[in-house]
Amino acid sequence: MHTKVEAEPLKEEMSGAEIFIQALKNEKVELLFGYPGGAVLPIYDALYKMPIKHVLARHEQGAIHAAEGYARVSGKPGVVIATSGPGATNLVTGITDAMMDSLPLVIFTGQVARGVIGTDAFQEADVVGITMPITKHNFQVRQISDLPRIVKEAFYIATTGRPGPVLVDIPKDISAEVMSPNFELEVDLPGYQPTLSPNVLQIKRLLEAVKNAKRPVVLAGAGVLHAKASEQLLAFVEQNNLPVVNTLLGLGTFPAEHPLNLGMGGMHGTYAANMAMYECDLLISIGARFDDRLTGNLKHFAPKATVAHIDVDPAEIGKNVTTQIPIVADAKEALTKLNEEFDAKPNISEWLAHLTTYKEQYPLWYNNCEKEISPQHLIELVHECTAGNAIVTTDVGQHQMWAAQYYRFNAPNRWVTSGGLGTMGFGFPAAIGAQLADREANVVALVGDGGFQMTLQEMSLLTELDLPVKIVIVNNNALGMVRQWQETFYEQRYSQSIMQHQPDFVKLAESYGIRGIQVTSEKQAKEVLQETLNKREPILIDCRVSRMENVYPMIAPGKGLHEMIGVKR
Ligand SMILES: Cc1ncc(C[n+]2csc(CCOP(=O)(O)OP(=O)(O)O)c2C)c(N)n1
Numbered sequence: 188m189h190t191k192v193e194a195e196p197l198k199e200e201m202s203g204a205e206i207f208i209q210a211l212k213n214e215k216v217e218l219l220f221g222y223p224g225g226a227v228l229p230i231y232d233a234l235y236k237m238p239i240k241h242v243l244a245r246h247e248q249g250a251i252h253a254a255e256g257y258a259r260v261s262g263k264p265g266v267v268i269a270t271s272g273p274g275a276t277n278l279v280t281g282i283t284d285a286m287m288d289s290l291p292l293v294i295f296t297g298q299v300a301r302g303v304i305g306t307d308a309f310q311e312a313d314v315v316g317i318t319m320p321i322t323k324h325n326f327q328v329r330q331i332s333d334l335p336r337i338v339k340e341a342f343y344i345a346t347t348g349r350p351g352p353v354l355v356d357i358p359k360d361i362s363a364e365v366m367s368p369n370f371e372l373e374v375d376l377p378g379y380q381p382t383l384s385p386n387v388l389q390i391k392r393l394l395e396a397v398k399n400a401k402r403p404v405v406l407a408g409a410g411v412l413h414a415k416a417s418e419q420l421l422a423f424v425e426q427n428n429l430p431v432v433n434t435l436l437g438l439g440t441f442p443a444e445h446p447l448n449l450g451m452g453g454m455h456g457t458y459a460a461n462m463a464m465y466e467c468d469l470l471i472s473i474g475a476r477f478d479d480r481l482t483g484n485l486k487h488f489a490p491k492a493t494v495a496h497i498d499v500d501p502a503e504i505g506k507n508v509t510t511q512i513p514i515v516a517d518a519k520e521a522l523t524k525l526n527e528e529f530d531a532k533p534n535i536s537e538w539l540a541h542l543t544t545y546k547e548q549y550p551l552w553y554n555n556c557e558k559e560i561s562p563q564h565l566i567e568l569v570h571e572c573t574a575g576n577a578i579v580t581t582d583v584g585q586h587q588m589w590a591a592q593y594y595r596f597n598a599p600n601r602w603v604t605s606g607g608l609g610t611m612g613f614g615f616p617a618a619i620g621a622q623l624a625d626r627e628a629n630v631v632a633l634v635g636d637g638g639f640q641m642t643l644q645e646m647s648l649l650t651e652l653d654l655p656v657k658i659v660i661v662n663n664n665a666l667g668m669v670r671q672w673q674e675t676f677y678e679q680r681y682s683q684s685i686m687q688h689q690p691d692f693v694k695l696a697e698s699y700g701i702r703g704i705q706v707t708s709e710k711q712a713k714e715v716l717q718e719t720l721n722k723r724e725p726i727l728i729d730c731r732v733s734r735m736e737n738v739y740p741m742i743a744p745g746k747g748l749h750e751m752i753g754v755k756r
């Protein structure tokens with residue numbers, strides 16, 4: 188694939204660091220998330236002279252999760268810079284997270300000078316080796332003349348096909364070296380040519396299968412978001428009158444309140460969604476990758492179905508689930524073609540009525556105990572007080588699952604969560620990136636008391652950058668999800684899952700210059716959320732919720748879609 192580059196050639200001599208900054212400008216980068224150090228000092232010096240807005244996180248993990256939140260909400264690549272050695276290794280969790288959830292990141296790490304690579308030099312780490320399995324691609328710049336091309340290719344690879352993180356390692360002496368750069372480049376990667384247009388025969392086969400299906404269901408995942416194909420999905424679904432299940436990461440691809448939406452599938456999905464996947468005769472997966480948290484025991488996953496799988500990454504097709512109708516394509520292109528070629532909808536009124544019965548008879552449920560705040564109700568209150576329009580980010584654990592279940596997303600790109608890797612500490616910095624991507628949005632970080640303590644140092648950024656992010660701590664004084672598994676599967680032996688000591692989150696917020704409020708009752712929660720969630724200032728709300736609440740329904744490990752526990756009629 189050849190892409191013409193419009194950048195102006197700059198003929199005068201520039202340092203590697205200046206060439207690097209100019210290459211970022213040519214890519215229209217508006218924002219860098221980073222942290223300085225020895226190996227990137229030449230780059231930070233060039234940045235001083237040729238400014239691009241830089242967000243100084245307080246930990247490299249904060250920088251990279253913020254970049255992920257920015258990428259998720261803006262659709263643009265998140266750009267990260269860190270120094271060699273510990274700076275780079277502090278990025279590893281975020282890089283893996285972005286790889287698992289297909290987020291476009293371009294990460295630049297400083298490296299020790301070429302002459303000492305391999306000598307255990309101060310702050311040397313083999314970052315290319317370390318990140319080989321967790322990047323879509325990585326580079327080490329070996330000579331200054333390669334720098335403009337490598338930066339160009341890094342952005343191209345990160346943002347095309349299936350998005351993902353790309354890392355570029357830049358030795359310090361290359362940043363300091365001088366040359367006359369050539370920015371007039373074309374991306375020319377014969378070995379990397381993502382297939383975006385669907386095979387027409389397979390499209391016809393799928394439409395034929397839809398027309399003849401008795402029990403079809405659509406499974407919509409985050410690939411729909413990456414392809415910006417929500418409109419095309421809605422058209423396809425409505426044209427054919429098909430029921431829809433969302434993956435965790437696909438929430439918002441299809442309106443939660445649409446009558447054809449069955450809710451989220453998987454371990455903590457709805458009964459209707461999971462039974463639809465169990466009983467269907469045609470499963471149409473669009474931009475989803477059959478994660479084990481979605482499928483449960485594969486033996487019982489869609490056992491009677493013909494499986495159609497639309498995915499831009501051919502490696503996903505047939506990876507976990509045998510597929511009869513493979514469509515390698517960008518989700519928007521595939522759906523557009525399906526909509527154009529449509530001729531007749533299936534006759535499935537009985538199936539739809541059957542699924543409606545499931546929805547009505549087995550809805551999500553929880554106990555509302557008056558004395559304490561029930562965490563599920565807390566999420567409903569957040570939904571109510573933000574009119575369902577907020578960008579919601581989460582950590583990982585019970586609160587994440589309750590957010591997925593009870594904050595009903597009706598629009599794309601409002602839901603920012605760590606799905607594949609399940610990274611505690613993701614939610615709060617991701618909210619910072621989300622707010623930087625959309626300054627007008629109402630951004631709520633729904634975090635666990637455990638996860639928040641992993642990255643809370645980034646509160647400095649709220650004051651520094653004047654970001655009105657709301658932090659809602661779903662505080663159950665526990666590593667709640669671990670405690671739930673210990674209760675259910677380890678005979679209530681709560682080994683290391685109850686917090687013996689917690690900081691005073693209100694005082695902590697105040698020490699960062701942010702208003703902090705603690706709430707302990709439902710009445711107070713409602714009043715405080717109503718008062719605060721639409722304010723244009725950062726506020727932390729420490730919500731003390733009931734401690735022994737569990738996430739239901741659930742597919743226990745090893746069980747199938749039809750074996751959910753905690754289903755109430
Ligand atoms: C970095 C990291 N370490 C450990 C885990 C394992 N883990 C999953 S959920 C969870 C508990 C999270 O506690 P908290 O943040 O308070 O959320 P809660 O489940 O209580 O809502 C743990 C320890 C993880 N997902 N990520």
Ligand SMILES: [Mg+2]
Pocket residue numbers: 584635636637661662663664665666667
């Ligand atoms: Mg907790």
